[in-house]
Amino acid sequence: MRRVSSPRIPHADPSAQRAECAEPADRPRRRNRTVQRERLLEMLRSTDTHPTAADLFEGLRGEFPRLSLGTVYRNLEVLVCEGTVEQVPSQSGVMRYDGNPQPHHHFVCDACGDIRDLDIQLPSALTTRLQRRYKLRADRVRVDFFGLCETCSDRDS
Amino acid sequence: MRRVSSPRIPHADPSAQRAECAEPADRPRRRNRTVQRERLLEMLRSTDTHPTAADLFEGLRGEFPRLSLGTVYRNLEVLVCEGTVEQVPSQSGVMRYDGNPQPHHHFVCDACGDIRDLDIQLPSALTTRLQRRYKLRADRVRVDFFGLCETCSDRDS
DNA sequence: AGCTAAATCGAGAATGATTCCTGATTTAGG
């Protein structure tokens, strides 16, 4: 059976690629489309809980009974290199992954460790000041607030 | 020989203790003063490179030839629990440690991974807004700027 | 100064997250 050719849907602007993922400019690496990677990205985009690789593995096992944890890590790396997905190092040391393409910041609960998305704008004056005072050109900012989330705060008091 | 009693120099305000380090309020844990821990803290305070446990281990081997890596981790945990030292999860996943007691923020170089201290004030309006919009009470904020440090920026261009 | 209990140590084993290796399978592109 002949498969109708569907257009290549790039995951993200390749200019967003991270430095350590650089590939030779003359012969760019060819990427095969795989169901595993597509579903992984969908799963990441459909949540805001910043899952770990193990979480994603668990979530996909039903769909792919033979899925391997290595496959999850390998594909996460691809998505991170593309700039489609962001790595969020957590206080516990376990890496978390963020499929929210919008620039945004986080609130981290000290008690339960949950990471919650915020959309608070950082005054652009901050980066200007940074550039003037330190001669540092920052192209991204990450803000993490720490404290107790509503649930944990209620439980404690 | 009689040792002149020297006053207990607490490393930090115990109220800064982290939740997961809680000890029974009725019988607080006794702490022995050890040279290893004192030197570890000194080393952390004398640098702003945010060393890893392995870095600190290497730095102290000359002084304590029998030092064990486990001892470094154990003491880092004590200092973190006291609130004297802060854990800084890094993009690579390896934990880094910060002995700077002042609240401050960081610039992380994408190329070399170095973490540099900044003293930029975050407008307090941000936390107020956070509280109003999300009902979240944040008691700490961490801001990380990402980009190329001066050295790496010069090398690339 | 000596005594005891608790704290800490060093060495190494155990754990847990992540990466790497290998041979089999799948995809893209003629």
Add this chain to the structure above:
DNA sequence: CCTAAATCAGGAATCATTCTCGATTTAGCT
């Protein structure tokens, strides 16, 4: 269809971190 490159699953290897245990050191007492 054919081929080369990419990706897969499974499992071994690596690396950071934690745990265990017997030996040593400290604090606080007498």
